[in-house]
Each structure stands twice: as structure tokens, then as C-alpha cells.
Amino acid sequence: MSVRVVVVDDDPLVRSALSLMLGGQPDLAVVGEAGDGRAGVGLVRELRPDVVLMDIRMPVLDGLAATRLLHQEPAPPRVIVLTTFDADDHVVGALAAGADGFLLKDTPPPEIVAAIRRVADGEPMLSPSVTRTLIERVRADADPRVVSARRRLDTLTERELEVAAAVGRGLSNAEIARGLHLSIPTVKGHVSRLFEKLEVTNRVQIALCVRDAGALPDPE
Template structure:
């Protein structure tokens, strides 16, 4: 059972997600909060596996709440809900350690699927968020690109191919299907890439893929 907490200052958003979570046999709603400060307390008290986190909230925003929760002992993974007007906030949430980014106009079932993906150990970024926000994040740091390309020289061609697909927003299951390998093998590749590149999580791998020009830019060679 995946323990889920909802954090959003709009009760209607929480109510809609609550309804579909309660209908899911593999998900359990363990708490709700309307501010970032409440979210930090909720993470400590309810021990959720996944927190679906809004960004713009009173008292403490979702970025600072994410930072405190990730740094704390709860072990909860954060999925940030955003809109395309929240670019700067999303950059901050990347640095704070969020494991996933979704846009608020996604179908509720897609959000639940994202919860399952992150709970299974995959980071997740909605394709639209990946292509717009992470590309901008990488291009804003050109001084890092040479270093990132040098780091990528330590991975094999197959691992580079997997990294390209990660940068395009594919999950382990989708990577397995694209490369005609098992999901277990795809997970092994991801684990190796994380270790070789010294990345904290899958989101950082997406950033590295963009910084290295594997996807998203004129020099990109990634899947469309």
C-alpha cells in the first residue's frame, strides 16, 4: 500500500485527488495540508511515502517545504504540482530535491499513475515540464556544460542511450520497451548511470542529459 499525503491550499484540488485516491486499491490517503509548514509537520507525523505538493502556498511555499522534508528523516518523496507560470519555482524545487513534476491540468488518473511510478523508485517529469523547464534550467547554466560532457565520457554507449531516454522523460518500463530489454535490466542501467555520474536521483540525470546536449537542444540526439 502506497501512503499518500496531499498538500495544496485549494480545498477543491485536495478533494478531487482525495476522491480518486480513496477509490484506488493500492493507495492510502494518510493526511492533508494547506500550507508548507503544515506539510513539514505532516511528513513527520504521518510518514507518507509520497507527498503531492503544490508550490504557491501561504506561510511556507512548496519549495521550502520540499527542502525541509527531503533533508529530514521521513524519507517521503515529493511530487510537485505546477503550472507553466511557475518556472522559477520549479527550478527551486529541482534544487530542493523533488522527485517528480506534474502540471495541474493533467487527468487525475495520470497523477495517480505518477504516484505509483515515483513510489516504485522512478523520478518523473511530465513531458511538457521536461522539455520546457529543464531545457531552460540547463541553458541558464552554460558554464557547467563542459564539465558535464566530460563526466559523460565515463559511461558506455548503451548507458548514454539510456540517459538520453531518461532525459526525454521516459520511465524504466518505457525505456525497456524502447530498447527491447527487461525492466530489471533498464533499472540496472539507471543505477549504474546514477553511480557513475554521481547523481542524487533521476531528476538530476534529466538535467545532465540536457546540459550535455543529449536532448532538447540543437545538438541533442535524444528521442523525440
């Protein structure tokens, strides 16, 4: 019996490519396609496939929300999130929503086919790069310095985070003002509040806090 697959992606070219690729497999059958998460949920409820290939960024309803809805079904399908993004928030969000697999769209076709078969058999599947992302996140979450930095950044407003990131990149108050379309006195006020909220005494310590929290890339 063939594994019945539904493809949910807002890019018609991606849907066509996946359908063509999977259609050549004797044990797989693409039974439906949808261009957004809401339509995908409806199609899955109608067709009851075994596996759903789900994009993340889509109109109407994104892939994570759609996966959560499908996971609440009495007999939910297996869901593989297939996306161009491997940010740790996406990975954790997808798994928390109930996804059974997470693959990048540049995964070689044979590996995508193998992943569908494995997930259909009840075996979770993560691409190697996604596995590394999760390992790095777990390690970071266990680092007291990282935990402390993230805790302090969580106290900032969105604007204060922008100013902190700019300070972390080594920008002056005048450069920050131009980049964020603020007055220099306003920037100075934000920096003063950063000293207080982040419990630091100079701009270098702000930069270190931002970098420890993972809000800036490591220097080359």
C-alpha cells in the first residue's frame, strides 16, 4: 500500500517539484496540494493522508499553527516540516507543535523520500544541520553565562533591544540615532537605561551581554 502524502507550500514551483519527485516512487502517492496552512488543514481533514510535507512561512495560516491544529485531530497524520529556515526557534517550534520531522528544502531528494518512509513508519526524522542546531541550543541553554545574558535581555523593550544590538556592533550614539531615526538625546536615554537594566557600567559590557545571549554573531 502506498504512503499517501499531502504537500502544503505557498510556492507552486516547490509543490510541483515535490509532487513530481514523489510521484516517481512506487510506494508514495501525492494525493493533494495546498498553498496555505488553512487550506492544508482542510485538505488533510478531507483526504486523511499518512504524511504531510508542511512549509513554515505561508499566508493565511503558517505551517506551525497548521501543524498544531493537525496534531489535535483524533487520528493526526505524520507531519514533516520542510523549509528553507533552520533557525532554532523554528525547529523547537515545529517539534513543540507536533511535527515528526524537520528537513531543509535543499535536502537531497533521495533523503526527502527516505524521510517520508521513515516518518510514515513512526520514526522521527531530523536533518543533520537541524540536529546540530538543537544540540547547540541545548548546550547554550545549559551555559550559565548565556542563561544570565538572555534573562537580562528579556527585561528590555523592543526599542532597547535594537539599541543594545547597535551598541554591540560598535556603533556610536550618532550612528545609532541615524540608523534608528532617533535623536541623539533619545539614544543616550536608552543607553542609560541599558546600563541599569543589564546591570553593566559601560558599552563594552552591553556588547558582551548581547553577544553572550546570541543576539550577535561571533566575530570572525
